[in-house]
Amino acid sequence: MAITSLVFLLFVFGVMLVYYIAPSKYQWIVLLAASIFFYLSCGTWGIFFVLITATSVYFAAQKIGAITEGQKAYFKENKDTLSRDDKKIIKSKNTKKRRLILILTLILNFGILCAFKYVDVYWDLALFSANAVFKLLGLRTINGNFSIIAPLGLSFYTFQAIGYLVDVYWDNCKPEKNYLKNLLFVSFFPQVTQGPISDYSQLSAELFSKHKFDYDHFTRGFQRMLWGFGKKMVIADFIAPYVQNVFHNYGSYTGISTLIGAFLYSLQIYTDFSGYMDIMCGVCEMFGIRLTENFERPYFSKSIAEYWRRWHITLGAWFKKYIYYTIGMSGWSRKLGQKSKEKFGKFVGQTIPPSVALVVVWLATGVWHGATGAYVAWGAVNGLFIIFSIWMEPNYTRLKNKLHIRESNFWWRLFQVVRTFTLVTFIKVLPEVGTLREGFGLIFHIFRDHTLPATAAQLFPFAESFTLKTFFVLLLSVLLFVHSLLERKNDVRDLFGKLPLIVRIVMLSLLLIVIAYVGIPASNEGGFLYAKF
Amino acid sequence: MRNFKKVLLCVILFVTVTAVLSTALIEPFYHSEYMYFCDAKARQELAGTLDYLFVGASNGYAAFVPSVADEAMDVCSYNLSGGLLTWYGRKTILEKELSRNPVKTVVFEISFNSLWREYHSAWGDSVFLSRLDSPGERLSFVLRHTSVKDWGEMYANLLGNSIDYLKAVVQNKCFGKDLPLSNVDYSAKGFHAKYESLQVTQDQINQAPSNMDTYFVKKNVDDLYDMINMCKEKNIEVLFAVVPISDYLIHQFDNWYEMEEKLRVLSEDTGCPIIDFNLLKNRYSLFNDAGSFADDVHMSKTGAEVFTAEYAKVMNKYNRGEDISNLFYSDYASMKADSPYA
Numbered sequence: 001m002a003i004t005s006l007v008f009l010l011f012v013f014g015v016m017l018v019y020y021i022a023p024s025k026y027q028w029i030v031l032l033a034a035s036i037f038f039y040l041s042c043g044t045w046g047i048f049f050v051l052i053t054a055t056s057v058y059f060a061a062q063k064i065g066a067i068t069e070g071q072k073a074y075f076k077e078n079k080d081t082l083s084r085d086d087k088k089i090i091k092s093k094n095t096k097k098r099r100l101i102l103i104l105t106l107i108l109n110f111g112i113l114c115a116f117k118y119v120d121v122y123w124d125l126a127l128f129s130a131n132a133v134f135k136l137l138g139l140r141t142i143n144g145n146f147s148i149i150a151p152l153g154l155s156f157y158t159f160q161a162i163g164y165l166v167d168v169y170w171d172n173c174k175p176e177k178n179y180l181k182n183l184l185f186v187s188f189f190p191q192v193t194q195g196p197i198s199d200y201s202q203l204s205a206e207l208f209s210k211h212k213f214d215y216d217h218f219t220r221g222f223q224r225m226l227w228g229f230g231k232k233m234v235i236a237d238f239i240a241p242y243v244q245n246v247f248h249n250y251g252s253y254t255g256i257s258t259l260i261g262a263f264l265y266s267l268q269i270y271t272d273f274s275g276y277m278d279i280m281c282g283v284c285e286m287f288g289i290r291l292t293e294n295f296e297r298p299y300f301s302k303s304i305a306e307y308w309r310r311w312h313i314t315l316g317a318w319f320k321k322y323i324y325y326t327i328g329m330s331g332w333s334r335k336l337g338q339k340s341k342e343k344f345g346k347f348v349g350q351t352i353p354p355s356v357a358l359v360v361v362w363l364a365t366g367v368w369h370g371a372t373g374a375y376v377a378w379g380a381v382n383g384l385f386i387i388f389s390i391w392m393e394p395n396y397t398r399l400k401n402k403l404h405i406r407e408s409n410f411w412w413r414l415f416q417v418v419r420t421f422t423l424v425t426f427i428k429v430l431p432e433v434g435t436l437r438e439g440f441g442l443i444f445h446i447f448r449d450h451t452l453p454a455t456a457a458q459l460f461p462f463a464e465s466f467t468l469k470t471f472f473v474l475l476l477s478v479l480l481f482v483h484s485l486l487e488r489k490n491d492v493r494d495l496f497g498k499l500p501l502i503v504r505i506v507m508l509s510l511l512l513i514v515i516a517y518v519g520i521p522a523s524n525e526g527g528f529l530y531a532k533f
Numbered sequence: 534m535r536n537f538k539k540v541l542l543c544v545i546l547f548v549t550v551t552a553v554l555s556t557a558l559i560e561p562f563y564h565s566e567y568m569y570f571c572d573a574k575a576r577q578e579l580a581g582t583l584d585y586l587f588v589g590a591s592n593g594y595a596a597f598v599p600s601v602a603d604e605a606m607d608v609c610s611y612n613l614s615g616g617l618l619t620w621y622g623r624k625t626i627l628e629k630e631l632s633r634n635p636v637k638t639v640v641f642e643i644s645f646n647s648l649w650r651e652y653h654s655a656w657g658d659s660v661f662l663s664r665l666d667s668p669g670e671r672l673s674f675v676l677r678h679t680s681v682k683d684w685g686e687m688y689a690n691l692l693g694n695s696i697d698y699l700k701a702v703v704q705n706k707c708f709g710k711d712l713p714l715s716n717v718d719y720s721a722k723g724f725h726a727k728y729e730s731l732q733v734t735q736d737q738i739n740q741a742p743s744n745m746d747t748y749f750v751k752k753n754v755d756d757l758y759d760m761i762n763m764c765k766e767k768n769i770e771v772l773f774a775v776v777p778i779s780d781y782l783i784h785q786f787d788n789w790y791e792m793e794e795k796l797r798v799l800s801e802d803t804g805c806p807i808i809d810f811n812l813l814k815n816r817y818s819l820f821n822d823a824g825s826f827a828d829d830v831h832m833s834k835t836g837a838e839v840f841t842a843e844y845a846k847v848m849n850k851y852n853r854g855e856d857i858s859n860l861f862y863s864d865y866a867s868m869k870a871d872s873p874y875a
Contacts (some may be wrong), residue, residue, distance in 0.1 A: 005682065005685065006681060006682065006684050006685040007681065007682050010681065212536075213536050213537055213540070214536055215536040215539045215540050215543075218536075218540050219540065219543060468696060468700070501543070501546070502546075502550075505543070505546050505547050505550050506550055506554075508547065509547065509550045509551040509554050510554065512551055513551070513554060513555060513558065513692065516685065516688050516689045516692055517689060517692045517693060517696065519689075520685050520686055520688070520689035521686075521689055521693065
C-alpha cells in the first residue's frame, strides 16, 4: 500500500472510523489490527521478521525486568541481613544474567538487520574470496549479483525495539506485560516504515491512553497531512528526475548548474522525508496521538552539530542516548579523559572522550544508512566536521572577539546558515551520486568548471520547460520557505487556524487540486527516499 | 458529539468546495469539441444512421478510416475505438450505439496484445469519460468499472487534459491537424489520423526475437463475449479483424503461432470469423514500415487509408460469398519468409 495513494487515505479514514466508534479501552487493538493489515498489504513475508523482533524483545524485556524487580524485592526484604559485599555479589551475578539476555537479543535483531541490509556486501566479499581461490587454481571465475529485499522499515522498527529493551535494562522503564501492546509499539503503522524512532515511555503514553474525537486534532492533523502530501508529491517527486539527471551526467553540466542540482537535491530530500513525517504526524494527530518531531527547520542551522540536532532528530537522539552516552560515560572513557588531562591539559582531557564517542557514533550512523564506502565516508565527514568544530571552538571564540563579531549579528548568522547549508549539501551529495569517487568527482566539478552557462536552460534545469506545473512547484517551495521563516517565532498552524473557515477550506482544496495535478503524475515514479534505509 | 458535528460540517464543506473547483477545472475537457476523443456530439448527430461499427483500442482508431469504408462498401460507419480503451469501455460505448442505430455489422479489432493486456484503467478511462454524454453517465461508469486505486490518477489525467485544453484555447491553438490536442473534424467519425513515421535502426532490426505473452485476460474475454451476445441478440453480424502492425514488430516475436491458435479457438467458440490483415499476401506492396506506420503498432494516416481501402475490397468479396483465403498467407511463418527483414 503506497503512502501517497488514495487507497492509503481510505485505509486511514476507515481505521479512524472504527477507532472512534470502538470503546476507548479497545482503541489500541484497532491500531494493532490496522498496523498488521498495513504491513501485510506491503508484502506478507516481512511480518514474520516484525514478529521475531517484537517477540524476542518482549520475552527479553520480561526476563530482564523480572531479574531487576526480583533483585529489588530481595534487597528490600533482606535489607537488614545482607551485607554490602553480599549485595555486590548478587548485583554482579544478576547484571551478568541481564547483560547476557540483552546481548543475545541484540545479536539476534542486529543480526537480522545486518543480514538483510548488507547481504550484497557479504556476497561481494564471498565472491571476491572465492574468485581469488579459483584464480590460484586456474579455474574460471564467477560473476553475479545477489540481493534480497529487506522487510519494510527493518532499520526503524529494530532500533525502536532495541531502544525499548535497553531502557528496560537500564531500568528507565518497566517492561510491557501485554505482548500485543508490545507488538503495537514495534509495528505501529504510521512510523514503521520511516520512523520517527520513538521512546517507549513517550509513545506508549500516547498509544494506550483513551482518545476522544476532537475537532482541533482532526482538522489540524488533516491540514498537516495534506501539507505533507504537498511537500512530497509536488516538490520532492517533481524535482527528483532533474536531480538524478544532473547527478548521473554532471560532466555535461556546468559547475554552476551542478551546484544548483546539488541544492535541489537538498530540497528534494528534505521535502521527501519531512513530507512523510508531516503525513504520518498528521495521521496520528487525527487519532489524537502525538508523535515525536523529526525536523526543526534544519536548513536554518548555524553549524553541522546544530544541523544534526534538527534533522532526523529521533535517529540522532537514539545514537546519542544508546551509543554516545554509553561510550562517553563508560569507565575506560573516563580513564582516557583522566590520562589526557594529566598529559595535555584540561581542555584536551575534556574533549578527547566525546571525540572518540563521536567517531563511533558517526561511523555507525554512516553504516546504518548503507554499508558502502560512500556512506561510511559520509558518516566520517559529518563526524570530523563536528569534532573539528569542538576542538576549534576556543580559537573561533578568540577570532570572533578580535574581529568584534557578535553572535546576534544578522549578517553573521546569515553567513553561518549559508555556510552550513552549503557544507551539508556537499556532504549529502557524496553517497547519492554512486560511488565515493563519483561523489567527490561531482563536488570537484562544481569548483573546477567555471564555464558560464550560455542559456537559461543550461543554468537551471526547469528553464527550458517552464510549465504551469513548474510554477506550482516554485510556488509551493516559496510557501515552504515562508512557512519555515514564520515557524521560528510562531506556531504556523495556529496562525492558519485564525483565518476564516471558508478561506482555509478554499486554500486546502486548491492545495489538494495542485497535489493531484502535479503530484500524482510525478509520484508515480518513486517511493520515499528514506524508505531505502 | 459537538466536535463530531463540527468536523462533519467541515468535511462536507471541504468536499463541496473541492468538487465545485474540480468541476470548474475539468468541465472544459468534456466540452471541448476540438479534441479527437470528445465525440459524443458527433455520435449524437449521426444517431439513427450508423450501420457499420469498428470497435477497438488505439490500433483500431488509427487503422480504420470510416469515410473510405463508407464509399467503398456503401455503408455508414463509425470508428468507436479509442486509445487504451478498456474492454468494458468498449462494451459501454457499443451498448449505447446499438441502442440508437440500425447496426448490421460490428467489427472487433483484436490486434496484437489487445486481449492479453491488463488495461491500466486510469488513462484509458479518463479519456473514455470524455466520450460519455452527461455527468451522471460518467459517474456511473467510474463507480461501476474503474478501480478505486486508479481514481487519483484519473482525476490527475482529467485535470491535466483540461488545463492543457484551456492553455490551448488561450493560445488559440485549438485547430489544425498537427497540434497534440486537436485534429478532429467530425467527418473523421472516430478515426484518429497519425502523422508520424516509424523509424527503425539497424540495431533494433538485428535484435533477437523473443516470445510474447499470449495469455488472454479473463475479464477482457468476458467483456468480449458480452458484446458478442449483445450483437447476436439483435442479429448483428460480428467479425474479428486483426489490423496490420509493422513488419519490424512482427519480427520481434517468434511465437505468433500461439496467438494464431488462440484466435482460431476464439473464432470457433464464438462462431465469428476472424480475418488477420497482417497476413495479406500483398502487404509488402501495400505497406512499408516507414510510410504506412506511425510507430511499431499504429498505422499512419496514409497507411490507414490504404489499409481501409484494401479492407473494403476484401470485405466486399467476403460479403459476396467469394473465397478470400487465397488473398492471405496461411500463417505468420510463411509471411515472414517473404519479408524484407527476412
